[in-house]
Amino acid sequence: MTDTLEQDETAASAAAAPEEPDKPARTHDDERTDIASIAEYQRAAFRTGFTRDIAFRRQSLKALRRSVAKAEKDILAAMQADLGRPRTEAYASEIAMLLREIDTTLARLRRWSKPRRVRSPLVTLRASSRVQAEPYGTTLIIAPWNYPFQLALGPLIPAIAAGNCAVVKPSESAPESSTIIARIIRETFKPHHVAVFEGEADVSQTLLDQRFDLIFYTGGTVVGRTVMQAASRHLTPVILELGGKNPCIVTADANLDIAARRIAWGKFLNAGQTCVAPDFILAEASIKDALQEKLIETIAKFYGYVPKDSPDYSRIVNERHFNRLTRLMEGAQIVAGGETDRDARYIAPTLISGLDWSHPLMAGEIFGPLLPIMAYEDLDTELIILKNRPKPLALYIFSNDRATQERILCHLPSGGAAINDTLSQVINTRLPFGGIGDSGMGAYHGKVGFDAFSHQRAIVRRALKPEGSLLYPPYKTPLWVLRRMVRFF
Incomplete structure (x- = not known):
């Protein structure tokens, strides 16, 4: 049963991938040298709708899980080099949390993605109403150095689950971890879906100059304000996971x-x-x-x-x-x-x-x-x-x-x-x-993370059948009648 499902999802993934016959295949070398091009490349790819397929999202998450598990030794070695982290502590706080988050998401993704029906008011006679979770589009994830894997790949999980494309920027302050994160992403995803850029603050600034549909930043409050200011130029929503004096x-x-x-x-x-x-x-x-x-x-x-x-x-x-x-x-x-x-x-x-x-x-x-x-x-x-x-x-x-x-x-x-x-x-x-206030805005993990990377789209469908004239001019309904009908609106 599992093998059949995996085969179906693999076939669905291949069918969902965008065709680009007129465009040469891009490599991650291209990606490293041209941030603006990869941002536009992802926007064009997202418009094809290839990420909307739930089977494709599940297959992408499974691929990420396999890559993280496969890189366990390298992750632990990188954490030791960058932060002197003991293996047990690093595994529990980085790898285990990522694997658990992926498993939770895979188990519930179909349920989370289903439209949620809501009641329709009487004035929209013979209507059905629903809330549909839809991907924002292209997202930017800027990660810190203190928990480099969990805080770079952790937000990527709901980004993929919700059907977005993503660009990930690991922290240059944890160079060994950044190298492994970049390798995992490049070996797991095509750059039109998930890309990664390493480098100093100038790379982050160039990324912030691009138009994204959502920016997720984890770090300090001072830089958080800079991120929010950059996002405001494109009216891009932000999720800021900052710090505080706890x-x-x-x-x-x-x-x-x-x-x-x-x-x-x-x-x-x-x-x-x-x-x-x-x-x-x-x-x-x-x-x-x-x-x-x-x-x-x-x-x-x-x-x-x-x-x-x-x-x-x-x-x-x-x-x-x-x-x-x-x-x-x-x-x-x-x-x-x-x-x-x-x-x-x-x-x-x-x-x-x-x-x-x-x-x-x-x-x-x-x-x-x-x-x-x-x-x-x-x-x-x-x-x-x-x-x-x-x-x-x-x-x-x-x-x-x-x-x-x-x-x-x-x-x-x-x-x-x-x-x-x-x-x-x-x-x-x-x-x-x-966080709240100076410690951040927005939240993630589990269903909250899926919702954070999703636009909650309101959809109403009405039947093309005759109806009364209550809503339309010329208005003849007395106000006293409308007052009595408020409860039905």
Whole structure:
């Protein structure tokens, strides 16, 4: 049965591919040298309708899955070279999440793609109404360096599933990963369907100068504004997955052993280079010192007393970010960690105390293994302060009191939140992942991702049969009759 389905989908894919008898076949060498041409090439190919076939989309996703699984060793080696990622961590956070997302999409794509019928008002007598998910067209995906495979190929999954063409720009800051991503795409897809461009910021800028139908960007808020400004020139919709200063609030009734373990894991995964990592801890004053000691113990359990020697601890991506982080530590009250090695791009898991809201560490997203711990006396006062700051991508609450949990959730908006845990709101790909305000706009993962890359088209079909004259001039229906009929509109 499966073999038959695969054969049918392969045949459908071949039938759906656009014929271009008057145009020589393009290669990826052409693609690298002429961004404008490949953008136009994809637009022309999309207009043929070859991506609309569901069987073609499924076959494309299966091909991507095979390519990712086949490249497992190379992906893990690239992650080690770029970020010092341990194999287990890299597999779980990159490869496993991609494969699971593809499997989920394949299992549900036919259902997601079906038109959704809605009721028609009485005034459109003998009409049927439906919402049809249709592809936007050509899409641009600009990916960051911190989770280079997941955040480049992850958005590509719903882009393909929704029937779009795509151009992917991996980050130049993770060069080994960028090379593997480019190889996977070039070996899996034809450039009229999915293309890839590597390079520095000038390549990204040239891509942004082109007309796309949707732009998906993951990265920092500053560049996010630049992307949005570029998109506005063509009135192109954008999905921005940005960052934020994610608070982690710990109340006195929390289980400190569990809180320390889950906070330390969420913070020091990938050496803190995670957009949803806890950025700082706001602990109730009565338990602040105890929590601090629990964190010190947990770090030692995770990585040993010399984390530099641990095979499970990552490295800073490059010297520029290393310098930025070490400058942030200058003059800070370090209670644990603080050791650095420039040549190895190593910064130890570091706990910092004695801060207030005016300290440079509290000004912007840290994006590294530095964890400030602040104490509070009155939660309501801190909630007012936090509410006046930019909305974060994530919010973490450690408390056993349901009323306190809900009070914090009610007062502090965020892209996502987890109670008595960290990162789990992202790990569960059945939940939407996205920011709010300065931390981004739009969301993806699962059905939400499919919808994000789809235009929800409203379609009404009416019968060509006689009807009353209520809708048409000259208007003779009294207003009192219309008022009574409002419920039927």
